[in-house]
Amino acid sequence: xxxxxxxxxxxxxxxxxxxxxxxxxxxxxxxxxxxxxxxxxxxxxxxxxxxxxxxxxxxxxxxxxxxxxxxxxxxxxxxxxxxxxxxxxxxxxxxxxxxxxxxxxxxxxxxxxxxxxxxxxxxxxxxxxxxxxxxxxxxxxxxxxxxxxxxxxxxxxxxxxxxxxxxxxxxxxxxxxxxxxxxxxxxxxxxxxxxxxxxxxxxxxxxxxxxxxxxxxxxxxxxxxxxxxxxxxxxxxxxxxxxxxxxxxxxxxxxxxxxxxxxxxxxxxxxxxxxxxxxxxxxxxxxxxxxxxxxxxxxxxxxxxxxxxxxxxxxxxxxxxxxxxxxxxxxxxxxxxxxxxxxxxxxxxxxxxxxxxxxxxxxxxxxxxxxxxxxxxxxxxxxxxxxxxxxxxxxxxxxxxxxxxxxxxxxxxxxxxxxxxxxxxxxx
Amino acid sequence: xxxxxxxxxxxxxxxxxxxxxxxxxxxxxxxxxxxxxxxxxxxxxxxxxxxxxxxxxxxxxxxxxxxxxxxxxxxxxxxxxxxxxxxxxxxxxxxxxxxxxxxxxxxxxxxxxxxxxxxxxxxxxxxxxxxxxxxxxxxxxxxxxxxxxxxxxxxxxxxxxxxxxxxxxxxxxxxxxxxxxxxxxxxxxxxxxxxxxxxxxxxxxxxxxxxxxxxxxxxxxxxxxxxxxxxxxxxxxxxxxxxxxxxxxxxxxxxxxxxxxxxxxxxxxxxxxxxxxxxxxxxxxxxxxxxxxxxxxxxxxxxxxxxxxxxxxxxxxxxxxxxxxxxxxxxxxxxxxxxxxxxxxxxxxxxxxxxxxxxxxxxxxxxxxxxxxxxxxxxxxxxxxxxxxxxxxxxxxxxxxxxxxxxxxxxxxxxxxxxxxxxxxxxx
Numbered sequence: 001x002x003x004x005x006x007x008x009x010x011x012x013x014x015x016x017x018x019x020x021x022x023x024x025x026x027x028x029x030x031x032x033x034x035x036x037x038x039x040x041x042x043x044x045x046x047x048x049x050x051x052x053x054x055x056x057x058x059x060x061x062x063x064x065x066x067x068x069x070x071x072x073x074x075x076x077x078x079x080x081x082x083x084x085x086x087x088x089x090x091x092x093x094x095x096x097x098x099x100x101x102x103x104x105x106x107x108x109x110x111x112x113x114x115x116x117x118x119x120x121x122x123x124x125x126x127x128x129x130x131x132x133x134x135x136x137x138x139x140x141x142x143x144x145x146x147x148x149x150x151x152x153x154x155x156x157x158x159x160x161x162x163x164x165x166x167x168x169x170x171x172x173x174x175x176x177x178x179x180x181x182x183x184x185x186x187x188x189x190x191x192x193x194x195x196x197x198x199x200x201x202x203x204x205x206x207x208x209x210x211x212x213x214x215x216x217x218x219x220x221x222x223x224x225x226x227x228x229x230x231x232x233x234x235x236x237x238x239x240x241x242x243x244x245x246x247x248x249x250x251x252x253x254x255x256x257x258x259x260x261x262x263x264x265x266x267x268x269x270x271x272x273x274x275x276x277x278x279x280x281x282x283x284x285x286x287x288x289x290x291x292x293x294x295x296x297x298x299x300x301x302x303x304x305x306x307x308x309x310x311x312x313x314x315x316x317x318x319x320x321x322x323x324x325x326x327x328x329x330x331x332x333x334x335x336x337x338x339x340x341x342x343x344x345x346x347x348x349x350x351x352x353x354x355x356x357x358x359x360x361x362x363x364x365x366x367x368x369x370x371x372x373x374x375x376x377x378x379x380x381x382x383x384x385x386x387x388x389x390x391x392x393x394x395x396x397x398x399x400x401x402x403x404x405x406x407x408x409x410x411x412x413x414x415x416x417x418x419x420x421x422x423x424x425x426x427x428x
Numbered sequence: 429x430x431x432x433x434x435x436x437x438x439x440x441x442x443x444x445x446x447x448x449x450x451x452x453x454x455x456x457x458x459x460x461x462x463x464x465x466x467x468x469x470x471x472x473x474x475x476x477x478x479x480x481x482x483x484x485x486x487x488x489x490x491x492x493x494x495x496x497x498x499x500x501x502x503x504x505x506x507x508x509x510x511x512x513x514x515x516x517x518x519x520x521x522x523x524x525x526x527x528x529x530x531x532x533x534x535x536x537x538x539x540x541x542x543x544x545x546x547x548x549x550x551x552x553x554x555x556x557x558x559x560x561x562x563x564x565x566x567x568x569x570x571x572x573x574x575x576x577x578x579x580x581x582x583x584x585x586x587x588x589x590x591x592x593x594x595x596x597x598x599x600x601x602x603x604x605x606x607x608x609x610x611x612x613x614x615x616x617x618x619x620x621x622x623x624x625x626x627x628x629x630x631x632x633x634x635x636x637x638x639x640x641x642x643x644x645x646x647x648x649x650x651x652x653x654x655x656x657x658x659x660x661x662x663x664x665x666x667x668x669x670x671x672x673x674x675x676x677x678x679x680x681x682x683x684x685x686x687x688x689x690x691x692x693x694x695x696x697x698x699x700x701x702x703x704x705x706x707x708x709x710x711x712x713x714x715x716x717x718x719x720x721x722x723x724x725x726x727x728x729x730x731x732x733x734x735x736x737x738x739x740x741x742x743x744x745x746x747x748x749x750x751x752x753x754x755x756x757x758x759x760x761x762x763x764x765x766x767x768x769x770x771x772x773x774x775x776x777x778x779x780x781x782x783x784x785x786x787x788x789x790x791x792x793x794x795x796x797x798x799x800x801x802x803x804x805x806x807x808x809x810x811x812x813x814x815x816x817x818x819x820x821x822x823x824x825x826x827x828x829x830x831x832x833x834x835x836x837x838x839x840x841x842x843x844x845x846x847x848x849x850x851x852x853x854x855x856x
Binding site: 069081104414 | 497498500502504505506532533535536539540698700701702703704705706731732733734735738742744745746748749751752753754755756758759795796797798800801802803804807808811812814815816817839840842843846847849850851854
């Protein structure tokens, strides 16, 4: 039974990066078969003709509830933006705001072909609820900030641990949890060590911001006489359980350490450019050393979009531009970051179209004018496609969007409620 | 009579950059009235509720027929890309290929909210035909390359002049022509002077590539002991009739000269980043000196998209990134470049929603999840919107796209024919 998608151009993203024309059969939450022609009967048959079929995108770093703040403050200095506009509004946010913003962000991500995301914020049970309702897959972490207050640190860990205990594995396994120490500068070494222990105990990942800005690197050098990655290595915090967002201001020596410790990096080119952090993640050096590079949009307050299609293009263009080298980060590499590598970072058995993988699959209209002619489908995906080209989204074997209509949540209502919540929040 | 658009959020782009909720009445090819409530009867009434209404985008530098080559060659060194992949294919191109590529590009631009474009290529009568059929507005130039061959230069001018004579003012005035000397390095000073004279004679603009790459600047310094803009000033070629594409490698002194001569610049951030030319147009310095800055996508072989929404965002982000200054080029400035300034560059009486202006108007879905909440419509337009959010396009007072369906050309057929032409061209 299950779902059979016929006659699409399948961008498998398998080991050999095969592109083939054929059919894909889904049984339950997994891909059962990929072949030129599948004869088996199925409950639903989707016509994939004229469409590209590929693994859904994995957004490896975001704060989905911040979608509620999109466009509230732009074109400002990072400190002013964060401390005078974003943080004061966040302090007034209620659980219902986090829910409204998360549902809005999920709707946007589904429309853009994102099937999984890696999130860090507060009121996380309400983010989890949005994930459950929308049908998405996510790795969720409560963002812990100690800020030199040990008592606060203990409370933060308590909230984070409770969230992991209650929500890890929920929504039929679509929700997994992580620990989210905000950043090395926001947590003491003893807190970080405690978190690392909890991550081992619960067998869940850690999600943190590392070396996003030049300031945090210089502050750490002053305080610890080490750069952030060197410091984290020194306190024995680095492991393959860590997803390190940004890593824009790191040295070659730090790249080597990340590779040795098998840390996954979530590079956020659009947010980095918009906030003008200046640093550019040394992606080619990371690849050379064998670091698992994934891509994130960051929150919508600093992007202001959750489009992974845009992020793939900007990842490639930023490296080309920065290095005066148009051969740097080709389309296939950018697509790998957003699919295979993202799934690996989050510990999800997805990211390619192969038997046994989770059925997180998207279809893209290859006959839209902006996608033609189809000299090279990978190039069209990375350099030409936009979110409007995504037609169908399947997550965990369920049809979440069909012919551009989201099936799981009432999109109109989600937008209306987010709009109301946003106005109320600003006027509160 | 005419068209009445009710109840939209009007981003007027007028002198005061007013945003107001209300109605717009179109009579013939022009805007007749903009007001909170219009009672006049009209032939067509469009419900603009939940939509942003704004001037259509002006793509100030492209080669629309190159849409046929989109994705054919990427991630290569500029010289190799141009001389080993693009030029050999262009040599095999036929008139029917230029027509197919142009129609495809027009369909994509309409879908992305672009109402006018500034083009330079060959077999230009076939580009003109695509403009006429699609309902778009364009400034078209035959691209002239002399390459040290005086006889060839004379032939090129002949073709260019004949095109201007035959096509300027066609399609009810939607087509205007320009002279297109490819670049200062491709034409002798005597040819450039001749072209300047013809531009005066026919009262039409000049469209040229200026200082796109570092190499052309150093070659010019070697040959003429002057940088390109200084050289063009020296031979008295600069005037308000000139639209200078790129200007990525220019000095502050050259910015001053461009301002004094009232030259319009067409900045192409996405193409510049993708080809890794390294130089970044000094936009804040241009604004300070009073240069008219507009935006272009460049051709789809080097972008690979004709989306002006993407180009606005990248224009802002590239300046922020390059200068470590998140306040550089705000959303309103980027929108100005893509509307008011573009219209000024091309000499079109459009670019704002005001009585008497040409009715080149687009509607954008403000209730799509990626556009909510609407804290700031300008920010959402520039940083969050994608081509899929454009719902309706009116050009010269005619409805060219209605609820995402193009009215003027058979989109499916256009895509199919472009696909066929592309395959045939590559295999020729």
